[in-house]
Amino acid sequence: MKVFLIGFGRTWTKSVSAALLGAGLNVLDMRAERLNRTLLVRFWAHKDYDAFKASREKYDVVEDHPWPMVYRELDQWFPDAKFILCRGMQICG
Numbered sequence: 001m002k003v004f005l006i007g008f009g010r011t012w013t014k015s016v017s018a019a020l021l022g023a024g025l026n027v028l029d030m031r032a033e034r035l036n037r038t039l040l041v042r043f044w045a046h047k048d049y050d051a052f053k054a055s056r057e058k059y060d061v062v063e064d065h066p067w068p069m070v071y072r073e074l075d076q077w078f079p080d081a082k083f084i085l086c087r088g089m090q091i092c093g
Helices: 013-022 034-045 049-056 067-077
Strands: 003-005 061-063 082-084
Touching: 003 013, 003 067, 013 061, 034 049, 049 067, 067 082
Parallel strands: 003 061, 003 082
Antiparallel strands: none
16 A cells, blocks of 8 residues: 655644554655655656656655655556645644
């Protein structure tokens, strides 16, 4: 199963990915792999989609940037993937 957490930072993506990690899925922690994130954004910016896709193949779950920016492409590349939009907790008062 492929899961994309397509919320931006500070929207509970880390909490959701921790729950998925606890469920036994292989999670790419973007904060732990900052260089990886930089390369992914570079691949995306230069439309090097083959490298972009290949970097995603080995993980079940990814979070944060650059995934929210390319969810349409991801849906085409991984038609059976699940998408979770994390928006965080909104406090109204």
